[in-house]
Each structure stands twice: as structure tokens, then as C-alpha cells.
Amino acid sequence: MSEFRGVWIFxxxxxxxxxxxGKGSELADKLSVELTATLVGHNVKDQASKLxxxxxxxxxxxxxxxxxxxxxxxxxxxxVQLVQQHKPEILLIxxxxxxxxxxxxxxxxxxxxxxxxxxxxxxxxxxxxxMSRMVYGGxxxxxxxxxxxxxxxxxxxxxxEKLEFKERKGEVVEADVELEEPRTExxxxxxxxxxxxxxxxxxxxxxxxxxxxxxxDFRILEELAEILGGQVGNSRPLAEDRKWFxxxxxxxxxxxxxxxxxxxxxxxxIQHVAGIRxxxxxxxxNKDAEAPIFEVVDYVVVxxxxxxxxxxxxxxxxxxxxx
Amino acid sequence: MPTIxxxxxxAVDVTELKVDSATQRLMTADAPRKISDFDKNALEEAVKLKxxxxxxxxxxxxxxxxxxxxxxxxxxxxxxxxxxxxxxxxEHSDTLAISYILAEGIKKLGNFxxxxxxxxSIDSYSGQVGPRLAERLDLPQITYVRALxxxxxxxxxxxxLEDCHETVKAKTPVLLTVTKEINEPRIPSLMAxxxxxxxxxxxxxxxxxxxxxxxxxxxxxxxxxLEVLAPKMERKKIVVKAExxxxxxxxxxKALVKEGVVGR
Ligand SMILES: Cc1cc2nc3c(=O)[nH]c(=O)nc-3n(C[C@H](O)[C@H](O)[C@H](O)COP(=O)(O)OP(=O)(O)OC[C@H]3O[C@@H](n4cnc5c(N)ncnc54)[C@H](O)[C@@H]3O)c2cc1C
Numbered sequence: 001m002s003e004f005r006g007v008w009i010f011x012x013x014x015x016x017x018x019x020x021x022g023k024g025s026e027l028a029d030k031l032s033v034e035l036t037a038t039l040v041g042h043n044v045k046d047q048a049s050k051l052x053x054x055x056x057x058x059x060x061x062x063x064x065x066x067x068x069x070x071x072x073x074x075x076x077x078x079x080v081q082l083v084q085q086h087k088p089e090i091l092l093i094x095x096x097x098x099x100x101x102x103x104x105x106x107x108x109x110x111x112x113x114x115x116x117x118x119x120x121x122x123x124x125x126x127x128x129x130x131m132s133r134m135v136y137g138g139x140x141x142x143x144x145x146x147x148x149x150x151x152x153x154x155x156x157x158x159x160x161e162k163l164e165f166k167e168r169k170g171e172v173v174e175a176d177v178e179l180e181e182p183r184t185e186x187x188x189x190x191x192x193x194x195x196x197x198x199x200x201x202x203x204x205x206x207x208x209x210x211x212x213x214x215x216x217d218f219r220i221l222e223e224l225a226e227i228l229g230g231q232v233g234n235s236r237p238l239a240e241d242r243k244w245f246x247x248x249x250x251x252x253x254x255x256x257x258x259x260x261x262x263x264x265x266x267x268x269x270i271q272h273v274a275g276i277r278x279x280x281x282x283x284x285x286n287k288d289a290e291a292p293i294f295e296v297v298d299y300v301v302v303x304x305x306x307x308x309x310x311x312x313x314x315x316x317x318x319x320x321x322x323x
Numbered sequence: 324m325p326t327i328x329x330x331x332x333x334a335v336d337v338t339e340l341k342v343d344s345a346t347q348r349l350m351t352a353d354a355p356r357k358i359s360d361f362d363k364n365a366l367e368e369a370v371k372l373k374x375x376x377x378x379x380x381x382x383x384x385x386x387x388x389x390x391x392x393x394x395x396x397x398x399x400x401x402x403x404x405x406x407x408x409x410x411x412x413x414e415h416s417d418t419l420a421i422s423y424i425l426a427e428g429i430k431k432l433g434n435f436x437x438x439x440x441x442x443x444s445i446d447s448y449s450g451q452v453g454p455r456l457a458e459r460l461d462l463p464q465i466t467y468v469r470a471l472x473x474x475x476x477x478x479x480x481x482x483x484l485e486d487c488h489e490t491v492k493a494k495t496p497v498l499l500t501v502t503k504e505i506n507e508p509r510i511p512s513l514m515a516x517x518x519x520x521x522x523x524x525x526x527x528x529x530x531x532x533x534x535x536x537x538x539x540x541x542x543x544x545x546x547x548x549l550e551v552l553a554p555k556m557e558r559k560k561i562v563v564k565a566e567x568x569x570x571x572x573x574x575x576x577k578a579l580v581k582e583g584v585v586g587r
Binding site: 072073096097098100101103104105107108109111112113114115116117130134135136137138139140141142143144145146147148183184185186187188189190191192204228240241247251252259260269270271273277280281282283294295296297298299300301302303307308311312314315316318319320 | 335337338340342349351417418419422443445446447448449450451453454455457458459463464465466467479483484485486487488489490491492493494497502503504544545546547548549550551552553554556558559560561562563568569571572573575576577578579580582583584585586
């Protein structure tokens with residue numbers, strides 16, 4: 001039998017940690033092994049009980065002032081030592097930008113593989129972790145395994161659900177590790193204003209692309225979103241090129257799964273479509289009848305968003321009030 | 324004057340991919356190749372730094388012999404030298420093996436100040452090669468950089484994270500990965516293309532690099548790909564038509580209410 005045993009999870013983000021516990025407990029049950037959470041940071045001790053409620057059997061705590069700011073070196077060194085001492089067979093790491101860089105450095109130090117941004121995880125009959133993720137810009141799903149242990153996967157936010165188990169007991173261990181010194185220095189941090197509602201949680205998303213000419217024009221999209229109890233979203237160029245927003249939907253941005261996705265002035269390039277694939281119903285409004293978005297939607301509206309969107313708002317307002 | 328290494332990948336142009344409808348497999352072999360988008364931003368940034376500070380820009384890539392094509396383009400954009408790490412045994416390397424080959428190539432090159440990589444490649448989009456390479460070369464790293472400056476031996480970088488922008492300082496040598504927002508890559512002039520045809524491309528194989536055979540290619544990779552399939556995306560594609568915009572809106576609104584996706 002392999003000396004590697006157990007499913008471990010890590011994220012610097014507590015919410016994501018709870019989601020990883022949800023999936024992790026399923027994998028651990030299948031393998032009949034323990035689920036361990038690695039709680040690394042500063043003043044994080046009091047999160048342990050919550051992690052147990054959400055499925056952790058065991059918790060390794062590394063709580064240290066040197067971990068107050070997130071630097072890749074101390075975090076990686078803490079995890080490497082824990083993994084080397086206890087040899088888990090599976091390690092799930094939250095796929096934030098910080099999480100991904102730790103995962104890469106960790107996997108290299110352990111001379112193992114790491115499958116990024118997994119959207120499906122399961123155990124096959126041989127006990128291997130089967131990992132699926134999007135590749136080729138969203139054109140395909142690759143299914144991969146890792147031949148070396150630990151098998152490492154990173155998991156994006158809101159792909160898996162939290163499971164609350166309530167009254168459970170778990171073992172909490174204060175780990176003794178040496179932390180490497182950071183080799184970079186953060187001299188300034190500017191918070192990005194977080195959106196009120198997280199776009200992944202919205203039931204309806206009205207999204208704008210480069211067809212929206214001015215930032216003020218988003219008002220008409222916002223109006224429609226409001227009538228529908230939803231939120232606005234956008235394609236990447238509006239964030240990166242025009243700098244109107246800090247986030248976007250798609251392959252390199254948020255993956256969403258609303259009941260309704262309305263794409264306004266979005267051409268339907270594969271990287272955008274990759275993020276909306278799981279929407280229940282998709283509507284596209286585009287003045288170009290040949291726009292590729294029309295190949296991947298339920299309702300095709302060829303028209304000017306500046307006319308169609310306000311008209312749709314009007315029609316829905318009437319219908320919904322009447323109903 | 325800095326020596327800047329840019330790691331560049333010849334990637335599949337994912338916008339040109341076709342799917343074999345019978346098997347749901349991607350026809351990647353026929354798809355055109357190009358410099359991976361974010362790597363082009365890394366190269367542009369390196370060339371800009373050189374224009375400001377002097378020094379040298381060296382491109383390193385792991386790939387098949389025909390990756391020469393993208394190296395020519397990179398030389399035309401402004402790189403001084405290009406190294407192609409190429410050997411049949413390197414085929415099917417995962418990020419563990421690729422970062423090992425790159426690290427051996429870069430060690431052979433000698434001293435440098437910066438290594439620039441793209442945040443991820445457009446085809447496999449793992450985002451791992453940069454940090455893995457930093458680990459192998461025992462370097463500090465700054466990922467997702469959207470603005471960058473270099474002064475003597477100090478780098479100042481602004482990185483973009485989900486919840487904040489961080490300004491980060493580091494001493495060279497350091498490895499950085501850049502995002503698309505950092506710059507607008509130039510299109511090389513005809514003159515530059517002609518000049519670049521005289522620049523040298525050095526090819527190093529497994530023997531030149533003295534890499535361990537067991538650590539490259541399929542045998543040296545930890546990840547095994549079981550299957551790559553195009554997802555099915557069957558949608559209704561109902562065209563909503565009417566005489567007037569108001570008519571279209573009304574039809575669509577009714578359809579959405581019927582679908583049960585609004586008013587909940
Ligand atoms: C590796 C990589 C990752 C990427 N990740 C993402 C990602 O996560 N998300 C993302 O969105 N993009 C991503 N991109 C960028 C992507 O390739 C496209 O550039 C982008 O999605 C295009 O945005 P768009 O549809 O808004 O703009 P465009 O492609 O310019 O389309 C604008 C559309 O608006 C229509 N239009 C114009 N005016 C009107 C009007 N008045 N009424 C109606 N329609 C109008 C036009 O007909 C056109 O179809 C990525 C690219 C790369 C290389």
C-alpha cells in the first residue's frame with residue numbers, strides 16, 4: 001500500500017476553503033480516509049471550529065505574524081513541510097491568483113503535477129483522482145490524472161458547494177514548521193471595490209460587451225438587470241482595455257451559471273462563451289446577424305442594443321407587474 | 324544594463340480550432356500556431372525596458388523545430404537572441420518537465436536580471452510555468468504584473484489580484500509574469516523583419532542541455548491526459564423576429580417568462 005494517505009485542502013480564502021471541504025469530504029469518503037484542512041495565516045485559529053463543522057476531520061494550524069501578508073515563500077514552505085511530514089495523497093488548493101502561485105511552487109518542490117482550475121473531481125476504481133478542466137481557450141475539456149503523489153488540483157471559487165455537517169468533532173493540531181523569509185516586499189495595497197452581489201451568485205446576469213459605447217450607457221443594462229432582480233456583467237475588454245470594470249466573465253474571469261444570461265453587444269468569442277456555458281437560458285442581442293454568439297444561445301435578437309434593451313425592460317416591466 | 328530573458332511559447336491559435344463533429348475531438352494538428360498572447364506582452368515589456376535602459380533581450384522557448392517561425396517574429400519585435408530548446412524527447416512534457424528544461428537552458432545562458440513570462444498560455448492556460456521556473460532557479464517571483472519599472476537592481480511591479488492591486492518591490496534577479504493590460508504589443512515593421520532574418524537562432528537539444536532523460540517528455544511528466552473533448556453546447560437558437568423593436572421585446576419577454584427564468 002502506498003505511504004500516501006488522506007485528502008488535504010488549503011486556501012487563503014475562508015469561503016473557498018469551505019467549498020473545498022465540501023468536495024474534499026466526498027473524495028475522502030470514497031477513499032475511506034481523513035479530510036484535513038491546513039489553516040495557514042495570522043489570527044486564523046478561531047476559524048478551526050468552522051472548518052470542522054464543514055467537514056474537516058483534522059486541522060493543522062500554522063498561525064504566525066509572519067503570515068499576516070500573503071507572501072508566496074512562507075506559505076509554500078509551511079505547506080511543503082506539512083506535506084512532507086504527513087504525506088497526503090490528494091491536495092486541493094483554492095484557485096485564486098495567490099493560491100495558484102503557491103500551488104505551482106509547492107508542486108515543483110514536491111516534484112509532482114498540478115492540474116489547475118478543475119471543474120470536476122472524482123475518484124476512479126483504481127483510487128486515482130480524475131480531474132477535468134477547460135483547455136484550448138474553452139474549446140475543450142481535458143480529463144487528466146497525476147501519476148505522482150500527492151496529486152494536486154486547484155479549484156476555482158464557487159464550482160463546488162459548501163456542505164454543513166454541524167455538530168462534529170475534529171482534531172486540531174498546532175503544527176511546528178519553519179517559515180521561509182519573503183523575497184519581495186509589498187509597498188502599497190489598493191483595494192478594489194467589491195461588487196455588491198457576487199456575479200456568480202446572481203440569478204440573472206445582463207452583460208455588456210464592446211457594443212456598449214460609453215460607461216454611462218451601462219445604465220440601460222442596469223435597468224434591465226434591476227427589473228429581473230439580477231446583476232450586470234461584462235466582457236474582458238471593458239475591464240482590460242477600457243478600464244471601466246475590474247472584473248469580467250469568461251475563461252480568465254468569472255464562470256457563471258445563472259438562470260438567465262443576456263449578452264448585449266458581445267461577439268461570442270470562445271473565451272467569453274467558456275464562462276457562460278452553464279447558464280440555463282442565454283439571450284444574445286447583437287446588431288451583427290453573423291455574430292458567433294448566435295451559435296451558442298437560446299434566443300437570437302438581431303438588433304441595436306440601444307433600442308432592444310430599453311424595449312425589453314419596458315415589456316418585462318409590464319408583464320411582470322401584470323403577472 | 325539589464326539582461327532580460329523572455330520565456331515564450333508557440334501556442335495553438337485557439338480561435339482557429341475546428342472540432343471533428345463525429346468524434347468531438349479538436350483538430351489541433353491542423354490549427355495555426357502563434358506566439359501565445361500574454362508572452363507577446365512579456366516580450367513587448369522586455370523590449371521597452373531595453374529601449375529605455377539598454378541591455379539585451381533573450382528569448383527562450385521549448386518546442387518543436389518549427390517553433391523557429393515564432394522566434395523569427397519575436398526577433399523582429401526586438402529581441403536580440405533566440406534559443407530554441409528542442410529535442411524529440413521533450414515532446415508531451417507537462418509543466419513539471421517544461422520548467423525543468425527551461426531552467427537548464429537558462430542556467431546554461433548564465434547571468435540575467437529579469438525573466439519575464441506571460442501569466443499563462445492561451446492553449447493550456449495553466450499559469451504554472453512561470454512560478455515553477457522561479458522555484459527551480461530559486462528566484463523571487465511577482466505574478467500577474469500589470470505595470471513594471473526597473474531601476475538599477477530594483478524592480479517595482481504593480482500586480483493585479485482579485486481583491487486588490489499590490490505594488491511590489493524586489494531585488495534582481497527576479498521572475499515576473501505579466502497580464503495583457505501591461506502594454507499593447509507592437510507589430511514589427513518590414514525593416515525590422517528583414518533585420519531579424521540575420522539574427523541567430525541557437526538550438527540546444529537534450530545532449531547540449533545535459534538534461535536527464537527520465538525528467539523530460541512523457542516519462543518525466545507527472546500529469547497524464549486521458550481525454551480532450553469539445554463540450555457539447557446545444558442551444559435552441561430561436562430567432563426572435565417582429566415588425567418593430569417593441570414587438571421583438573414583447574415576444575422575447577413572453578418567452579422568458581414561459582421559460583420560468585424571470586420573475587423568480
Ligand atoms: C487567453 C485569453 C483569455 C481571455 N479571457 C476572456 C474572458 O475571460 N472573458 C472575455 O470576455 N474575453 C476574454 N478574452 C478576450 C476575448 O478573446 C475577446 O476579445 C472578448 O471576449 C471580446 O469582447 P466583446 O465581445 O465585448 O467585444 P467584440 O468582440 O469587439 O464584440 C463586440 C460586439 O458588439 C456588437 N455591437 C456593436 N455595437 C452594437 C450595438 N449598438 N448593438 C448591438 N450589438 C453591437 C458587434 O457586432 C460585436 O459583435 C480572452 C482572450 C484571451 C487571449
